[in-house]
Amino acid sequence: MTYLSVPPITRWAELDAAQRRELLQRPAQAAESQTVTRVQGILQQVRAEGDAALQRLTAQFDRVELPTPRLTPGQVEVQAARVPAEVRAAIDAAYDNIYAFHAAQQPRPVTVETQPGVICELRYAPLQRVGLYIPGGSAVLPSSVLMLGIPAALAGCQHLVLCSPPGADGLLSPAVCYAATKVGVTDVVAVGGAQAVAALAYGTESVPRVDKIFGPGNAYVTAAKTLVSSEAGGPAIDMPAGPSELLIVADKTADAAFLAADLLSQAEHGADSQVILVSSSAAVLEATCHELARQLDRLPRRDIAARALTACRLILTGSLDEAIKVADDYAPEHLSLQTERAAEQAGQIRAGSVFVGHYAPVAGGDYATGTNHVLPTYGAARASSSLGLHDFLRRYTVQTLSHSGLKALAPTVTALAREEGLEAHARAIEARLNL
Ligand SMILES: NC(=O)c1ccc[n+]([C@@H]2O[C@H](COP(=O)([O-])OP(=O)(O)OC[C@H]3O[C@@H](n4cnc5c(N)ncnc54)[C@H](O)[C@@H]3O)[C@@H](O)[C@H]2O)c1
Numbered sequence: 330m331t332y333l334s335v336p337p338i339t340r341w342a343e344l345d346a347a348q349r350r351e352l353l354q355r356p357a358q359a360a361e362s363q364t365v366t367r368v369q370g371i372l373q374q375v376r377a378e379g380d381a382a383l384q385r386l387t388a389q390f391d392r393v394e395l396p397t398p399r400l401t402p403g404q405v406e407v408q409a410a411r412v413p414a415e416v417r418a419a420i421d422a423a424y425d426n427i428y429a430f431h432a433a434q435q436p437r438p439v440t441v442e443t444q445p446g447v448i449c450e451l452r453y454a455p456l457q458r459v460g461l462y463i464p465g466g467s468a469v470l471p472s473s474v475l476m477l478g479i480p481a482a483l484a485g486c487q488h489l490v491l492c493s494p495p496g497a498d499g500l501l502s503p504a505v506c507y508a509a510t511k512v513g514v515t516d517v518v519a520v521g522g523a524q525a526v527a528a529l530a531y532g533t534e535s536v537p538r539v540d541k542i543f544g545p546g547n548a549y550v551t552a553a554k555t556l557v558s559s560e561a562g563g564p565a566i567d568m569p570a571g572p573s574e575l576l577i578v579a580d581k582t583a584d585a586a587f588l589a590a591d592l593l594s595q596a597e598h599g600a601d602s603q604v605i606l607v608s609s610s611a612a613v614l615e616a617t618c619h620e621l622a623r624q625l626d627r628l629p630r631r632d633i634a635a636r637a638l639t640a641c642r643l644i645l646t647g648s649l650d651e652a653i654k655v656a657d658d659y660a661p662e663h664l665s666l667q668t669e670r671a672a673e674q675a676g677q678i679r680a681g682s683v684f685v686g687h688y689a690p691v692a693g694g695d696y697a698t699g700t701n702h703v704l705p706t707y708g709a710a711r712a713s714s715s716l717g718l719h720d721f722l723r724r725y726t727v728q729t730l731s732h733s734g735l736k737a738l739a740p741t742v743t744a745l746a747r748e749e750g751l752e753a754h755a756r757a758i759e760a761r762l763n764l
């Protein structure tokens with residue numbers, strides 16, 4: 330049985346500006362206002378009722394009766410010991426690559442004597458309490474535990490509070506518990522969705538409040554992160570890391586079987602994933618349509634992928650340069666360049682993470698190349714970065730002045746202070762000059 334009505338090929342040149350915008354609108358954006366209203370209600374319930382609300386909302390959305398939201402260390406240990414040997418080995422191997430890439434990101438402190446006797450420093454300190462959201466609604470993602478936990482541990486964060494939707498047994502999976510133990514998670518909470526974000530933001534009887542919330546999630550999770558971070562005194566967040574996005578730029582050298590496989594790999598994350606292929610080759614686009622139908626039929630998660638493919642875009646441009654321009658305007662989470670001159674083009678398009686050439690499938694980076702798979706979505710890659718070690722650090726400055734340094738600086742400061750009408754500032758300098 331064929332699950333897919335093959336997405337049509339759209340000729341970019343035939344669209345006006347409004348049609349182009351509509352074609353590339355993210356599916357999750359369309360439902361945004363309803364999502365926000367629902368999430369506001371969830372946040373309010375958790376803030377008012379703590380654990381009781383977490384239990385009620387988990388029963389409602391996840392259909393699981395939780396005895397308590399937080400797992401005991403014993404429960405985590407028992408679950409972790411159940412991980413099959415081959416999964417443990419894969420987690421260990423992925424850990425090594427992710428660790429190597431993130432350990433190399435330690436920033437260097439800066440010390441500059443801006444003028445004699447005036448020393449300025451830029452220093453880094455770890456965030457103390459971090460919340461790690463691990464998606465678990467439609468697929469359980471132990472790989473995300475590594476992507477969040479490794480940089481958190483390398484940065485030196487003291488409290489790593491992990492939240493993820495529970496399985497039917499009220500627990501988290503053996504692989505998630507094994508990865509959590511390996512990275513040094515301190516608190517494991519079997520709650521997902523917007524209610525988990527609320528618990529991390531406000532704290533409950535069993536969930537410690539955190540300073541910053543990290544991690545990808547569906548539209549509810551992402552809306553909750555955005556809302557709590559905008560509240561006065563609310564936690565910081567990493568970025569809007571929402572439903573998966575992949576945009577592939579392909580030329581005539583691309584292999585349609587690879588293209589379809591990659592599009593399906595991100596489509597299977599959820600019906601709200603957005604996958605796009607832009608090419609100047611009509612033959613490549615047509616061959617990819619056939620491949621999509623052929624490969625989809627053989628996938629276990631074909632119903633999810635098929636729903637995501639209803640929003641799949643296959644776009645025919647007049648030239649490869651035009652394809653690059655379309656990709657740059659869209660600023661995808663994942664950019665795959667399956668072109669002859671992919672290495673050259675890698676810096677020309679804004680994206681969360683770039684996969685260069687025919688042998689760099691996004692799935693490789695999702696698990697184990699070493700780069701982080703928590704990436705900006707919704708076009709945020711135009712200004713936001715992929716997750717890294719620096720996100721778990723706080724940057725602050727320090728200045729140390731000698732008496733002679735202050736004397737030399739004084740005329741500059743007092744003149745500027747008086748220009749701004751701030752006499753007390755000028756006097757705070759002058760009080761120290763006549764010692
Ligand atoms: N951008 C990235 O870096 C990145 C990385 C990994 C995964 N992802 C994305 O994360 C997402 C994971 O989504 P998911 O749904 O599988 O898991 P999830 O853990 O994000 O969300 C599941 C939770 O959503 C809540 N929920 C479900 N239906 C609800 C409703 N109608 N109202 C309120 N709450 C509801 C439930 O509490 C449930 O526990 C996918 O879209 C995937 O593409 C993104």
Ligand SMILES: N[C@H](CO)Cc1c[nH]c[nH+]1
Nearest residue numbers: 470472473573574695702
């Ligand atoms: N593609 C996801 C990021 O959007 C990450 C992931 C986890 N597991 C598999 N893939």
Ligand SMILES: [Zn+2]
Nearest residue numbers: 594595598695
């Ligand atoms: Zn993926």
